[in-house]
Amino acid sequence: MIKQTLNIGLFGLGVVGKGLLDVLQNSNLPGIAVKKICVKTPGKPREVAPEKLTFNASDILDDPSINVVVETISGSEDAFHIVSRAMRKGKHVVTANKKMVADNFSQLLDLQDETGVSLLYESAACGGIPIVRTIEEHFGSEPMEQISGIFNGTSNFILSKMFRDRLDFAVALKQAQDLGFAELDPSSDVDGLDAKYKLILLTAHSHGVVASPETILHFGIRHLRTADIEFARQQGLKIKLLPVCKRTGTNKLALYVMPGLVGEKDGLYHVEDEFNGVQLNTAYSGRQFFSGRGAGGFPTGSALLSDLVSLQRGYRYPYQKHRLNGHTLLDEDIALRVYARAPRTILPEILPFDTMEYAEQSAGHHCIIGEIKLKNLRKQREYLHEQGVFIMRMPQDFEN
Amino acid sequence: MIKQTLNIGLFGLGVVGKGLLDVLQNSNLPGIAVKKICVKTPGKPREVAPEKLTFNASDILDDPSINVVVETISGSEDAFHIVSRAMRKGKHVVTANKKMVADNFSQLLDLQDETGVSLLYESAACGGIPIVRTIEEHFGSEPMEQISGIFNGTSNFILSKMFRDRLDFAVALKQAQDLGFAELDPSSDVDGLDAKYKLILLTAHSHGVVASPETILHFGIRHLRTADIEFARQQGLKIKLLPVCKRTGTNKLALYVMPGLVGEKDGLYHVEDEFNGVQLNTAYSGRQFFSGRGAGGFPTGSALLSDLVSLQRGYRYPYQKHRLNGHTLLDEDIALRVYARAPRTILPEILPFDTMEYAEQSAGHHCIIGEIKLKNLRKQREYLHEQGVFIMRMPQDFEN
Numbered sequence: 001m002i003k004q005t006l007n008i009g010l011f012g013l014g015v016v017g018k019g020l021l022d023v024l025q026n027s028n029l030p031g032i033a034v035k036k037i038c039v040k041t042p043g044k045p046r047e048v049a050p051e052k053l054t055f056n057a058s059d060i061l062d063d064p065s066i067n068v069v070v071e072t073i074s075g076s077e078d079a080f081h082i083v084s085r086a087m088r089k090g091k092h093v094v095t096a097n098k099k100m101v102a103d104n105f106s107q108l109l110d111l112q113d114e115t116g117v118s119l120l121y122e123s124a125a126c127g128g129i130p131i132v133r134t135i136e137e138h139f140g141s142e143p144m145e146q147i148s149g150i151f152n153g154t155s156n157f158i159l160s161k162m163f164r165d166r167l168d169f170a171v172a173l174k175q176a177q178d179l180g181f182a183e184l185d186p187s188s189d190v191d192g193l194d195a196k197y198k199l200i201l202l203t204a205h206s207h208g209v210v211a212s213p214e215t216i217l218h219f220g221i222r223h224l225r226t227a228d229i230e231f232a233r234q235q236g237l238k239i240k241l242l243p244v245c246k247r248t249g250t251n252k253l254a255l256y257v258m259p260g261l262v263g264e265k266d267g268l269y270h271v272e273d274e275f276n277g278v279q280l281n282t283a284y285s286g287r288q289f290f291s292g293r294g295a296g297g298f299p300t301g302s303a304l305l306s307d308l309v310s311l312q313r314g315y316r317y318p319y320q321k322h323r324l325n326g327h328t329l330l331d332e333d334i335a336l337r338v339y340a341r342a343p344r345t346i347l348p349e350i351l352p353f354d355t356m357e358y359a360e361q362s363a364g365h366h367c368i369i370g371e372i373k374l375k376n377l378r379k380q381r382e383y384l385h386e387q388g389v390f391i392m393r394m395p396q397d398f399e400n
Numbered sequence: 401m402i403k404q405t406l407n408i409g410l411f412g413l414g415v416v417g418k419g420l421l422d423v424l425q426n427s428n429l430p431g432i433a434v435k436k437i438c439v440k441t442p443g444k445p446r447e448v449a450p451e452k453l454t455f456n457a458s459d460i461l462d463d464p465s466i467n468v469v470v471e472t473i474s475g476s477e478d479a480f481h482i483v484s485r486a487m488r489k490g491k492h493v494v495t496a497n498k499k500m501v502a503d504n505f506s507q508l509l510d511l512q513d514e515t516g517v518s519l520l521y522e523s524a525a526c527g528g529i530p531i532v533r534t535i536e537e538h539f540g541s542e543p544m545e546q547i548s549g550i551f552n553g554t555s556n557f558i559l560s561k562m563f564r565d566r567l568d569f570a571v572a573l574k575q576a577q578d579l580g581f582a583e584l585d586p587s588s589d590v591d592g593l594d595a596k597y598k599l600i601l602l603t604a605h606s607h608g609v610v611a612s613p614e615t616i617l618h619f620g621i622r623h624l625r626t627a628d629i630e631f632a633r634q635q636g637l638k639i640k641l642l643p644v645c646k647r648t649g650t651n652k653l654a655l656y657v658m659p660g661l662v663g664e665k666d667g668l669y670h671v672e673d674e675f676n677g678v679q680l681n682t683a684y685s686g687r688q689f690f691s692g693r694g695a696g697g698f699p700t701g702s703a704l705l706s707d708l709v710s711l712q713r714g715y716r717y718p719y720q721k722h723r724l725n726g727h728t729l730l731d732e733d734i735a736l737r738v739y740a741r742a743p744r745t746i747l748p749e750i751l752p753f754d755t756m757e758y759a760e761q762s763a764g765h766h767c768i769i770g771e772i773k774l775k776n777l778r779k780q781r782e783y784l785h786e787q788g789v790f791i792m793r794m795p796q797d798f799e800n
């Protein structure tokens with residue numbers, strides 16, 4: 001097998017970019033070298049030879065000796081600009097940027113077809129867990145019923161702190177920020193966006209469907225309060241932030257991100273702190289469960305490295321299911337059994353429950369449990385979010 | 401990507417062979433067809449068109465239109481004969497036969513090099529869990545510290561029955577046999593051999609080391625009794641059959657299969673019945689955990705299918721670590737902290753403990769807990785097995 005020599009242009013030198021450099025230095029693999037590193041802010045102290053640094057993207061993109069771009073910056077638009085330019089110049093791309101991929105998925109698929117270059121993003125979904133390639137390669141010809149899991153390490157860390165150490169959301173968030181797990185603006189993590197981008201990445205491989213972020217409902221854990229934790233605890237359950245992709249019929253798929261109650265027999269119950277977990281329910285293999293570190297320089301660096309080594313052997317995602325997929329539609333008519341708690345009365349016009357099995361009203365605590373259609377939740381997402389309403393799914397066995 | 405058309409000659413029509421046919425029928429993939437099926441016993445009723453059946457291996461091996469052999473028979477020698485003949489005839493091979501691979505690993509590696517054909521065996525290790533390819537591809541360039549897990553569904557089913565339903569070993573074994581999980585001769589499953597073959601398969605990819613079955617210690621669960629279960633239960637632990645491959649130093653590796661005590665925080669604690677689990681401890685990604693169905697026609701059929709689809713795209717295991725591996729030695733000098741219980745006195749000449757922290761003697765129940773060298777356990781394996789001695793590892797945190 002002839003291995004391609006990789007001359008890498010790296011964008012970004014944050015936790016992920018630095019993680020890749022560390023992993024590469026430890027591994028000392030022949031035929032893989034970082035030639036140039038493009039960073040945004042001049043003058044920061046960096047443990048890198050100054051002649052390798054540049055502040056000008058063109059120093060990488062216009063260098064014909066660089067045949068691979070590794071993109072680890074934050075922000076989706078700048079990143080897409082870099083990645084699409086690199087691909088058009090015939091450079092392969094390895095990216096850790098889930099938002100960039102999710103925001104531009106169709107164009108990125110077209111660009112791969114047009115240019116013939118490879119775009120790999122194992123590190124963008126669930127850090128160190130080798131899930132993108134496993135779904136693509138191992139389950140590429142097997143119908144997938146459901147994907148779920150814990151895809152966001154920051155919110156899982158906060159949930160563990162709230163459950164185990166009985167901390168308030170704000171205190172737990174502050175600890176996550178102090179430890180470097182959460183950004184100064186934690187919205188993407190705690191509101192479920194980050195998990196949604198990862199769900200979109202995996203769904204493209206598991207079900208062959210490319211969904212736009214704006215069409216998918218996401219609720220996060222920002223409005224989780226002690227009352228909700230106590231509700232879970234009394235039933236011996238935990239609350240986890242769960243992205244779900246579920247086949248609901250022939251060519252019908254439901255996608256959403258929402259906190260949910262899980263029991264002790266569920267593998268996800270035991271996934272704590274910054275760890276991630278992925279559950280697959282496949283047609284022939286049944287239930288599969290994977291867990292590992294969801295974030296951090298080394299795990300993400302490891303996933304980037306695995307993409308680079310695959311590139312050396314000429315690997316591209318075959319997108320087996322996407323190439324076969326006819327006209328799968330997103331199904332928003334399914335009813336979800338949810339728990340909704342609000343600081344004020346929840347008007348039935350806002351949350352039109354199909355069935356209601358429990359309702360409780362007291363000062364500052366209005367709680368309803370019942371079934372409601374996914375589309376009705378999505379319609380009111382912004383409003384519910386603004387009103388501080390906490391929504392979670394009631395426990396449902398992961399189907400097997 | 402040009403896909404190769406696969407004309408398959410299938411050997412064996414037991415649970416696994418039938419599983420593949422079912423999965424292929426459900427999937428209806430273009431370019432994959434079973435042309436001929438070789439079975440051993442004429443006259444059995446089979447749900448297969450009679451013109452596809454043959455009792456003569458040469459009908460497959462000498463048919464130049466068949467380019468892939470799928471081998472699912474039991475028995476190692478006959479299988480190796482078939483597989484090596486097929487490879488020499490330029491046919492790719494997909495096999496579910498862990499014993500055949502483990503018994504003949506070096507020759508099979510040489511045969512792949514000589515003939516240029518591909519030999520894939522995802523289904524041979526942990527059924528539906530996509531572990532061989534994940535270790536080879538995702539962790540192929542990352543140092544692996546440790547592999548452990550539950551690799552044998554039959555013994556795990558028996559252990560679950562003994563723990564949960566408080567059944568005796570013999571009753572639990574009978575139930576496993578009645579459900580088709582255990583063979584009439586259950587030795588390979590309950591004595592730890594089956595787990596050992598799988599450990600050898602994974603070690604070749606995770607550490608690049610090909611170990612012979614006869615050099616690796618295996619203890620099983622045959623001599624597990626209520627007293628041992630109660631000992632575990634009192635500490636809130638469970639007993640699982642755990643194969644281990646652990647780096648003990650530069651170019652040093654310890655391999656063994658032995659029951660062991662695991663606590664609630666360990667992912668393996670929650671792997672019950674016929675499910676399997678795999679734990680990896682890698683240099684950069686840290687702890688990884690995978691679980692899924694370890695056996696059964698559909699999960700194993702699914703793994704065979706994934707190998708076939710990979711073959712269509714020309715996949716071969718690159719054996720990245722094996723090609724780099726210099727001279728790693730098996731380390732038998734490490735001390736293991738074990739619990740040994742025997743119906744009679746355990747003489748110190750037989751079990752030379754380095755340190756002893758607990759000893760109990762009563763009629764029919766002699767129990768010692770202490771540290772003993774791996775090589776001293778292996779020397780006495782046969783004798784201890786004959787004497788009905790039950791050995792298990794004391795709990796040790798899976799290192800992280």
